[in-house]
Every structure is written in structure tokens, then in C-alpha cells.
Amino acid sequence: MIPEAFARGTVDREGDAGAAWLAKLPGIVEDLLSRWDCTVDGEVMHGGVGVIMPVQSAAGPAVLKVSFPHPGNVHEPDAFAAWGGRGAVLLYERDDFAMLLERAHPSTLAESSEIAAVAGQLNRRLAIPGPPALPRLQDQADGWEEQLHKDAVELEHPLPASVVDAALAVIDELGRHQPDILVHGDFHPRNILPADREPWLAVDPKGCVGDPAYDGATFLKPRALALVESEDLMKALHRELDVFAEAAELDRERVRRWAQLQLVQAAFHGRRYGFRRARGGPFLDRLIALVDQLAISWC
Numbered sequence: 001m002i003p004e005a006f007a008r009g010t011v012d013r014e015g016d017a018g019a020a021w022l023a024k025l026p027g028i029v030e031d032l033l034s035r036w037d038c039t040v041d042g043e044v045m046h047g048g049v050g051v052i053m054p055v056q057s058a059a060g061p062a063v064l065k066v067s068f069p070h071p072g073n074v075h076e077p078d079a080f081a082a083w084g085g086r087g088a089v090l091l092y093e094r095d096d097f098a099m100l101l102e103r104a105h106p107s108t109l110a111e112s113s114e115i116a117a118v119a120g121q122l123n124r125r126l127a128i129p130g131p132p133a134l135p136r137l138q139d140q141a142d143g144w145e146e147q148l149h150k151d152a153v154e155l156e157h158p159l160p161a162s163v164v165d166a167a168l169a170v171i172d173e174l175g176r177h178q179p180d181i182l183v184h185g186d187f188h189p190r191n192i193l194p195a196d197r198e199p200w201l202a203v204d205p206k207g208c209v210g211d212p213a214y215d216g217a218t219f220l221k222p223r224a225l226a227l228v229e230s231e232d233l234m235k236a237l238h239r240e241l242d243v244f245a246e247a248a249e250l251d252r253e254r255v256r257r258w259a260q261l262q263l264v265q266a267a268f269h270g271r272r273y274g275f276r277r278a279r280g281g282p283f284l285d286r287l288i289a290l291v292d293q294l295a296i297s298w299c
Contacts, residue, residue: 001026006046010068021068028066028098029053036093036100038064045106047204048276049073054103059092061103069097075134075207082134082182087125088202089195104193104201110226115189116240118200119219120247122192123184123212126202130182130209137183137210141175144265151268158292159267163299167264170257178210187215188222213250217258220244221266224294225277225287234297256298263295 002025010018033040033055041061042054050067067073077099080091085102093100109115130136145168151157152164184191185206195201223240230236241259245252269275270288278284 079207109192216255
């Protein structure tokens with residue numbers, strides 16, 4: 001039942017705790033299937049931290065999602081509950097790090113021809129008042145600042161001081177006082193799926209409250225890799241930014257500045273930990289070089 005790649009990734013990331021959870025996972029799934037009166041209806045899929053099982057339920061076609069217990073997953077069902085199906089899949093049932101969700105289709109927005117426009121429209125729909133119990137992005141500002149100073153000193157990198165200073169300015173000017181709006185927190189094209197009830201629905205939110213333009217920046221980062229073969233990468237990315245910001249009804253410069261911060265953070269993160277796409281080797285080196293280029297160019 002447990003995909004081999006998912007099991008291997010979980011143990012590599014979580015160690016003994018991951019192995020212990022994987023041993024319990026079949027029993028957890030069986031209990032949830034019985035309790036929520038579901039029957040398996042397809043092959044098990046997986047993301048980075050959870051397995052997704054197509055099922056038939058009283059609500060119709062659904063998926064059972066069970067995630068490794070991690071602080072980053074705590075507020076996912078809270079976000080779904082707040083949206084109530086507005087731009088995101090419906091939440092039918094919830095338990096500790098487990099959910100029964102509306103089923104979407106397995107393809108993603110990354111395969112569409114109108115990625116930026118669709119993402120911008122969805123960003124606007126997801127921008128509702130933030131529930132009081134959800135974490136605030138602005139509360140992370142001090143941590144962001146401390147980590148940037150630490151990384152800039154400890155890591156060998158080509159980023160000019162002016163680029164790091166510009167990222168720190170984003171924290172001071174945008175990060176410490178943010179709107180009280182529910183944001184996705186991991187808003188990239190692979191987390192936007194086609195569906196039957198609506199053309200596109202969001203999945204896998206982190207569930208936090210802050211500036212919707214932050215999600216716009218998160219959307220733009222993976223677009224750089226998708227557009228890397230463009231004749232003029234920066235021109236292509238600026239075009240994506242323009243389309244997204246107009247569709248989302250967001251200030252373009254605000255999205256650009258959040259992207260600037262996230263790119264500098266990514267340049268340092270890649271050096272310390274690698275990326276999900278590459279933990280080491282020549283491909284990681286190429287990714288870091290690309291992020292460096294973008295961080296400098298967007299300053």
C-alpha cells in the first residue's frame with residue numbers, strides 16, 4: 001500500500017520517527033476507511049509528506065489523505081474548513097493529520113497553457129479574512145531576519161551585500177505588518193488541480209494569515225525553472241508577474257519584492273539543505289546558480 005519512493009523519502013527525512021510512523025500507517029488507513037465508511041477506488045499516490053488514496057464515500061468520489069505528523073501540516077484542514085470549497089477542495093472529514101477531501105484530477109496547473117492567469121484568479125478567490133486561530137506570517141519576520149544575517153555570514157555565496165540588504169528591507173517594510181488574510185502558504189502550480197465542481201482548485205495549503213502577495217512570490221519561484229529555456233528568462237518571468245498580479249488584483253511591485261526575499265532565502269536554503277528536486281550533485285549546483293542569478297537580477 002505504501003509507495004516505495006514515499007517510504008524511502010520519509011525515512012531519509014524523518015529517520016527512526018519516520019520508520020515508526022510508516023509501520024503504523026496501514027493500520028491508520030484501515031481505521032479511517034472503516035470509520036468514514038469509504039472503499040478504496042484507485043492506486044495510492046503520494047506527495048512529499050503524505051499518502052493520498054482515491055476512495056468512494058458517502059459524499060461521492062473523494063481522497064483519503066494521511067500525512068506524517070509535522071508542525072507544517074497542522075493547519076491544513078483549518079484552511080480548507082475556512083474556505084469551505086471556495087477555490088479549494090472541500091473538506092469532508094478530519095482527524096489528526098488525516099482528511100477526507102473532495103477528489104480532483106491528477107494533472108496540475110503546471111501542464112496548462114494559462115498558468116499565471118489561472119493562479120492569479122485563484123489567489124484572489126482564496127483571499128478571505130484570516131481565522132483567528134491560524135499562525136500569522138508576520139510573526140516569522142524576526143526569524144527570517146535572524147536567519148538571513150546568519151546565512152550571509154556563514155555561507156560562501158556570490159550575492160552582493162546590496163541584494164541581501166534589499167531582502168532584509170522586504171522583511172522590515174512588508175513582513176512585520178501584514179494584512180489579516182488567509183493565504184495558502186505553498187502556492188505553486190503543482191498544488192492547483194483541475195476538478196469537476198470548479199475548473200481549478202487548490203490543494204496542500206499550509207494555512208497561515210498574511211499578505212496574498214506572498215503567495216504570488218511563491219508561485220513565481222518554480223516558474224523560473226519551467227521557463228529556463230526561454231530566450232530571455234527575466235523577460236518571461238516579468239510577463240508571468242504582470243499577468244498574475246493583474247488577475248489577482250495585487251500590486252505588482254509588492255509581489256516582486258516578496259519574490260526578491262524568497263529568492264535570497266532560497267539561495268541560502270539550497271546551500272544548507274539542497275532542494276526537494278536535488279539534494280546534492282551537479283543538478284543542485286545548477287539550481288543554486290539559477291537562484292543566485294534570479295536573486296541578483298530581481299534586486
